[in-house]
Amino acid sequence: METMIPSTTARSARRRHRLFTVLSATAAxxxxxxxxxPLAGVELTARSGGVEQRVSPVAVxxxxxxxxxxxxxxxxxxxRFTGRARAVWTVVAVLVLLLSLLGPVSGGAGRAATLTLVVLHLLAGAVLVPGLRRTAGR
Structure with a gap:
């Protein structure tokens, strides 16, 4: 039985799609x-270790x-190490996204900041999870 090795063109296309996905999530x-x-006027601050700090666009x-x-x-x-990469990765990615929501829920300084931070996490996940999943080998 022959092992299928993805062509250089296929690997390059996969890398480009993954890079585009990561950059798209960042843009989102x-x-x-x-x-x-700036537009809605939310004071986006988060608490970490008892210290409040503004969440800048650079941090985002x-x-x-x-x-x-x-x-x-x-x-x-x-x-590289499993034939079920897509399924395993998707489960891990969704779990990590859900766990990441604990940060804003416990660390947002005020309702508006908490809601905004949750939405930012969900935006990133909404782009990254399906975008990277789509590129996984079957």
Whole structure:
């Protein structure tokens, strides 16, 4: 039985799609931040270790990029070591998204900030989970 090795073109297309997904998630969360903070006037602050700090667009972008790249790395690892990478990755990604909501729920400084942070997490997940899942080998 022959093993199918993806062509260089297929691998390049997969990488481009994954990069586009990570960048799209970042753009979505930055857009969410822009709508909430400058346009709607939400004071976006979070509590961490008893200290309140503003959530800047840089923090939003970096957090989304890191989450996306971590998801991409996990998917790539799973593809190497299991034939069920898509299913395993999807379960892990959804669980991580749900767990990530604990941060804003417990750390948002006020209702508007908490709601905004939850929405930003959900925006990132709404782009990253289906976008990266779509690129996984079957």
């Amino acid at each position: 969360t930055l857009l969410g931040w822009a709508v909430a903070v 972008a970096v957090s989304t990029l890191l989450a996306g790249l971590a998801g991409w790395a996990l998917l790539a690892l799973l593809e």
